[in-house]
Amino acid sequence: MAKTSVLSGFPEWLPAGRIVEQHVIDTFRRVAELHGFSGIQTRAVEPMSQLLRKGEIDKEVYVLRRLHAEDGETDHVDPDRQLGLHFDLTVPLARYVLEHQNDLAFPFRRYQIQKVWRGERPQDGRFREFYQADLDVIGQDVLPAHIEAEVALVMAEILAALPIPGFTIHANNRRLSEGFFRAIGLEDTQGVLRSIDKLAKIGPEAVATLLREQSGATEEQAQACLGFAGIVTDDGTFGDRVRALGGTGEEVEQGIAELSEVVRRVNAEVPGVCVADLSIARGLDYYTGTVFETFVEGHAALGSVCSGGRYDRLAADNRHTYPGVGLSIGLSRLVSRILSADIAHATRGVPTCVLVSVSSEDERARSEQVASRLRARGIPTEIAPTAAKFGKQLKHADRRGIPFVWFPGADGDEVRDLRSGRQVGADADRWEAPAEDLHPRVVPTGEGA
Structure with a gap:
């Protein structure tokens, strides 16, 4: 066109x-x-x-x-x-x-x-x-x-x-x-x-x-x-x-x-x-x-x-x-x-609060389960579009302004705050996003995200 x-x-x-x-x-x-x-x-x-x-x-x-x-x-x-x-x-x-x-x-x-x-x-x-x-x-x-x-x-x-x-x-x-x-x-x-x-x-x-x-x-x-x-x-x-x-x-x-x-x-x-x-x-x-x-x-x-x-x-x-x-x-x-x-x-241009990473296409079902549990608790979540290297998935989330990336793991899940780089263990049934990050906010220019 x-x-x-x-x-x-x-x-x-x-x-x-x-x-x-x-x-x-x-x-x-x-x-x-x-x-x-x-x-x-x-x-x-x-x-x-x-x-x-x-x-x-x-x-x-x-x-x-x-x-x-x-x-x-x-x-x-x-x-x-x-x-x-x-x-x-x-x-x-x-x-x-x-x-x-x-x-x-x-x-x-x-x-x-x-x-x-x-x-x-x-x-x-x-x-x-x-x-x-x-x-x-x-x-x-x-x-x-x-x-x-x-x-x-x-x-x-x-x-x-x-x-x-x-x-x-x-x-x-x-x-x-x-x-x-x-x-x-x-x-x-x-x-x-x-x-x-x-x-x-x-x-x-x-x-x-x-x-x-x-x-x-x-x-x-x-x-x-x-x-x-x-x-x-x-x-x-x-x-x-x-x-x-x-x-x-x-x-x-x-x-x-x-x-x-x-x-x-x-x-x-x-x-x-x-x-x-x-x-x-x-x-x-x-x-x-x-x-x-x-x-x-x-x-x-x-x-x-x-x-x-x-x-x-x-x-x-x-x-x-x-x-x-x-x-x-x-x-x-x-x-x-x-x-x-x-x-x-707007503090970000997308509603997404969490991007759930995908380690491989064979493991996508695990990521989908995590995303469903987070959404059920009112946390806007999407899943990485491809099982690319984790570095590329992090860049994808950062470009879109998504504040958190979730890593499902056989021995326990972890979540990373892309702004601070801090990564901690997390449970999709109990983890809470900070209130100011749950949804995009509209703030006067000069105030941070």
Whole structure:
């Protein structure tokens, strides 16, 4: 087979990288379940009519179509019949909640770790196929405000357990932002939010131009918006600064109160991890309350690795509405940075703890018996592929990062630690591998195996 070219945007990790990725997945799952979140999986495809409801991502959706389509199966079929790969996990969640509402207990606490697909331009940390990990609490008709801080705290616990440097959760409130824009005379609040959302990418001067040209802002209003977006505090003092810029009215005061409570509660549990950052816009129009973005210290260029917020109408039918609070980690994006920046690594690239040597092919059955006894006690074990000289078998184990080699013997077995060279007598029914060697671990770079 000829050598294939790399497909940009579709990451494939080497075994050691996959161990890091699996560690991140397992950590997310463990902490989520510790807080009572149930895991779900949804189908990979949804009707195009559902995927395109938001209208902002239509150019990025991958359409699902058979290679040999039958007559009438074209790209222009009924959107309710045409299928596409899901580009996030929120659209599938909305459909899932509506379909299973009679079988779910609300508030429904759900986590989901699944691949999604987006046809965007691949670049550092952005892929066309990637894992996303979501955490949501969904209510039926009502959802208490304290859930906003609770979900943020669970996500903070997940991030704190991952092999990354420090991180900061930046929070804003959509009621506060929209109330402020209206208070200074700007009615196109969604347009203003979309412009503010580009602040980090294009800078304040370009954003001011967008505000004037697309939202009809005066120079004074544009500067007020930039002043608002420049407010960052780790306490409730942002409220006075908003009022000083002209933010008045019931909607502004409600937003200040809600955001202050979220920042207070999160920092009471994890001091200093949450800041009120009024530049956080989250351009999607379904957010209605607190919105979040999360940044890793020393990796600002990576952008937000975890984002989300409050949405009061995830889904609705003739009987109920389903408000929710959710946060999502771009898991592959985060793993990519951990690997490329050498932030952390796996202590070895294979699960094997012990390689059982084979003295000759006639004695392979003895080695197989030893391996079975070790595996029965939970010790990951493999057998040497050939009865080569012991020196070659030792080199084979060392190249693969296997820490121990077992030597079956008629007069008793022995096991060697390849790192220290120490070799001692051992019994396959009683020998214990050191806890730190039993399975590969993910450790910050700079720490040894």
